[in-house]
Amino acid sequence: MDDVDAVQAQIARNMLDSGDWVTARLDGVKYLEKAPLKYWTIAVAYKIFGVHDWAARIPVVLAVVALCWLVARMGWWAFSARAGLYAGLALATSIGLYLFTRILIPDVVITLAIALALWAFLRALEEDERRPGVWSMAMAASIAVAILLKGLIGIVFPVGAGFVYLALTHQLFARRTWHRLHPFWSVLAILAIAAPWHVLATLRNPPYFNFTMHSGPGHYRGFFWFYFINEHVLRFLNRRYPRDYNTVPRLYFWLFHLIWLFPWSVFLPAAAKLRYNAADRAGRLRLLALCWAGFILVFFTFSSTQEYYSLPAYPAFALLIGSAMAAGTGWLPWGQRVLAAIAAAAAAAIAAILIAVRGLPTPGDISRALTQHPQLYTLSLGHMGDLTLDSFAYLRLPLMLAGIAFLIGAWAAWRWRGTRAYIGMAVMMVLFLQAARLAMVVFDPYLSSRPLAEALVQAPEGTLILDDQYYTFSSVIFYANVKHALLLNGRVTNLEYGSNAPGAPYVFLNDEQFQELWGRAQRYYLLAEKPAVERFDRLVGAAALHAVAESGGKFLFTNR
Numbered sequence: 001m002d003d004v005d006a007v008q009a010q011i012a013r014n015m016l017d018s019g020d021w022v023t024a025r026l027d028g029v030k031y032l033e034k035a036p037l038k039y040w041t042i043a044v045a046y047k048i049f050g051v052h053d054w055a056a057r058i059p060v061v062l063a064v065v066a067l068c069w070l071v072a073r074m075g076w077w078a079f080s081a082r083a084g085l086y087a088g089l090a091l092a093t094s095i096g097l098y099l100f101t102r103i104l105i106p107d108v109v110i111t112l113a114i115a116l117a118l119w120a121f122l123r124a125l126e127e128d129e130r131r132p133g134v135w136s137m138a139m140a141a142s143i144a145v146a147i148l149l150k151g152l153i154g155i156v157f158p159v160g161a162g163f164v165y166l167a168l169t170h171q172l173f174a175r176r177t178w179h180r181l182h183p184f185w186s187v188l189a190i191l192a193i194a195a196p197w198h199v200l201a202t203l204r205n206p207p208y209f210n211f212t213m214h215s216g217p218g219h220y221r222g223f224f225w226f227y228f229i230n231e232h233v234l235r236f237l238n239r240r241y242p243r244d245y246n247t248v249p250r251l252y253f254w255l256f257h258l259i260w261l262f263p264w265s266v267f268l269p270a271a272a273k274l275r276y277n278a279a280d281r282a283g284r285l286r287l288l289a290l291c292w293a294g295f296i297l298v299f300f301t302f303s304s305t306q307e308y309y310s311l312p313a314y315p316a317f318a319l320l321i322g323s324a325m326a327a328g329t330g331w332l333p334w335g336q337r338v339l340a341a342i343a344a345a346a347a348a349a350i351a352a353i354l355i356a357v358r359g360l361p362t363p364g365d366i367s368r369a370l371t372q373h374p375q376l377y378t379l380s381l382g383h384m385g386d387l388t389l390d391s392f393a394y395l396r397l398p399l400m401l402a403g404i405a406f407l408i409g410a411w412a413a414w415r416w417r418g419t420r421a422y423i424g425m426a427v428m429m430v431l432f433l434q435a436a437r438l439a440m441v442v443f444d445p446y447l448s449s450r451p452l453a454e455a456l457v458q459a460p461e462g463t464l465i466l467d468d469q470y471y472t473f474s475s476v477i478f479y480a481n482v483k484h485a486l487l488l489n490g491r492v493t494n495l496e497y498g499s500n501a502p503g504a505p506y507v508f509l510n511d512e513q514f515q516e517l518w519g520r521a522q523r524y525y526l527l528a529e530k531p532a533v534e535r536f537d538r539l540v541g542a543a544a545l546h547a548v549a550e551s552g553g554k555f556l557f558t559n560r
Contacts (some may be wrong), residue, residue: 001103001447006474007494008104012042013478016051022200023223027470027477027485028505030498032205032226036197037148038106055477060101065111068092070112074119075322078285086422087322091314093429096260098436100308107311110149115315117142117158122288124180125171126281132180140186144193150234155190157296157312160188164291169278180502201227203503215241220500230497236303242493247304254297256307261292261317263409263425266339270324270331289316325422336413336421343410343428350403353392360393365445367553369394372531386446396486397453398439405431445552452527452556453479455549462523462558465514467536469493473527473554488514515539518559526557 011024011031022033024039041059049055071089079087091097101108120139124132136268139158146154165413166172204207205223212221215234234240238247248256258265276290278285293316300309325332363371369390392399412424445451453476456464466473466486469492477485484507491499491508509517517524518540526545528536530553536545540559548556 001444002449002475003103003471004105005103006448006478007471008038009042009053010474010478012039012056013046013051013481015039016043016046022204026463026495026498027487027507029495029507030205030501031494031505032201032223032498033231034199035106035148035151037145037152038104038109041109042104048535051481056104060104060108063112064092064097064101067108067112067115067315070115070119071318071322074115074285074315075319078319079323082419083326085320085322085554086325087318089422089426090261090264090321090325091318093263093426093433094260094314094318095262095429095433096257096311096314098309099260099435100311102440105308106149107250107308110146110154111312111315113142113146113154114158114312115147117146118161118292121158121162121181122284125177127202133182133185136180136182136186137189139181140189141193144190147190148196148197151227156299159298161288161295162293165297167289167290168287169284178259186467198227213239215239217241217496218500220497226497238304240304242496249362250301250308253300253305253307257310257313257317260307260310261314261321263339263343263413263429264318264321266335266342267321267324267332270327270329270335271320273329273331274320274323274327276523282323286320289319293317293320321454328418333417336417339425340410341416343406347403347406347410350399353389354396354399354403356389357393357396360390362394365552366391366394366442367446370446370553372553394442395439398435398442401438402432402435405429405435447552449473449476449527449551449554450479451551452476452549452554455525455556456480456482456525459525459548459558460523461467462525462560463517464525464527465509465517466490467526467532472493472529476527486517511539518544520559523558523560526559527554528557529554 007026011026014025014052017023019409021036021040021043024034024036026524038059042056045055045058046052049058069087070093071091072084075087076084097108111520117139120135120142123129124135126132128355129135143155143158146152146158163172166177171177201223207222209222210221210225211229212225213229213234215230229238239403258268261268271286274286275283276287278287293313294308296313369388370386372386408431409425409428412421415421416424441446452473456476457480464476464480464482465488466476466485467488467490468488469490470477470485471493478481486507486509487495488509489511499506499508518526525548526536533555536557544559545557546560548558550556
């Protein structure tokens with residue numbers, strides 16, 4: 001898709017093509033804000049399978065499978081085989097895990113690393129564990145990987161959760177604790193894995209050290225300042241520039257977990273009846289899960305938040321839910337009744353929508369029936385606000401499948417108990433997520449620009465100009481393999497900082513420069529969204545805009 005999805009895929013390709021695996025670049029401009037491991041894994045997938053969209057998704061796919069297995073294994077180790085199965089099933093079929101792994105962001109991979117780090121932490125502390133040193137090294141390696149995936153939160157989350165756990169269990173100042181965790185060797189292992197890239201990136205992108213606490217346009221202070229001060233400290237304080245993100249209200253950020261963990265979140269109240277003490281292995285893992293999820297949610301309560309930021313807490317919630325389901329506490333039948341009511345209401349709402357749109361035509365693609373709310377797009381799910389009643393006419397098949405799924409879930413939750421009911425609920429989610437996938441296919445012309453890329457590949461050679469920022473048409477760059485594109489009024493957001501670096505390619509145009517280029521004899525192509533077409537009519541005249549292709553409310557023009 002356009003935006004972050006294709007940007008991450010393209011940065012990995014640029015690394016592979018250039019041979020520079022230290023400094024990420026986008027359209028030749030330094031892109032210093034993200035840790036590199038996600039790019040490295042995608043580039044390795046390209047190296048093995050070739051540059052394809054499906055190859056770019058392999059690291060995320062493997063991480064999801066490994067994460068669900070790990071959670072099931074942790075539940076089996078601490079609770080029982082049944083509890084492990086339930087925990088893994090709850091995570092694998094939750095809405096949030098699907099929603100936040102449909103784009104190339106590293107959050108599910110860092111979730112895997114943090115989960116492994118915390119399990120290794122607990123294993124190292126176990127009295128009957130014969131190899132605490134091995135587990136402490138596994139903890140350190142997982143933390144280092146997490147740092148290389150998403151920066152300092154890779155160490156803040158597991159260390160913070162572990163610190164709270166040790167304090168609550170009165171182990172923080174016990175000599176035995178630090179003897180088993182091997183802090184000296186663990187720190188050395190973390191530095192050995194994570195430090196080399198940070199040192200190289202700092203040396204290759206001077207100036208080396210700057211601690212200015214002001215962030216704004218027009219300045220270049222090297223990698224160290226941008227990555228550590230701007231992207232970590234100032235982002236946490238919500239003072240980072242560029243302001244290309246928004247923040248979810250704190251109350252919604254907490255309550256949305258009832259949606260992201262649906263349908264299994266209906267069993268969360270049952271976890272309140274469980275034991276959270278250090279008397280046995282089950283109690284220790286439950287307490288750690290509570291510290292784990294609580295620390296992450298409290299951390300983001302004091303920071304900027306996106307819907308998917310709390311993904312690293314999902315395994316902890318899944319373990320608590322799976323443990324409660326296996327324990328058979330008294331809330332479970334009530335939770336099933338709540339789910340049956342929700343699923344039945346959802347099926348009825350879907351039936352009402354299908355009746356309402358039964359006679360509506362569906363000309364062209366779904367973009368014709370959507371509204372646009374750009375002010376919402378800085379949120380992860382901002383495009384949900386573009387839906388209209390007419391747009392549901394394009395989604396009849398996904399809606400019907402979702403309706404069938406909810407009917408199955410309502411029946412299973414109301415009529416059955418125990419494993420049989422849980423399997424029915426999982427079947428509901430498998431069908432529902434397939435309905436979501438079918439809906440994504442329908443939305444593809446709106447969220448991706450691949451048809452325009454295919455038209456560009458078939459057209460005569462020329463120079464490509466993107467209207468506005470790079471992200472708007474990033475999938476065209478990926479699918480057409482454009483080596484060099486010009487950005488019209490696009491020196492903004494993520495490319496603004498790198499554009500000020502010494503030796504940066506100047507790929508940015510203003511309106512006057514665009515007018516001059518468009519009037520030349522050589523061929524240029526322009527990518528623009530529908531609302532911008534009128535502006536280009538005024539700039540160069542409608543007669544000079546020759547349409548090559550249109551898809552999803554986006555246009556490809558040429559000057560010849």
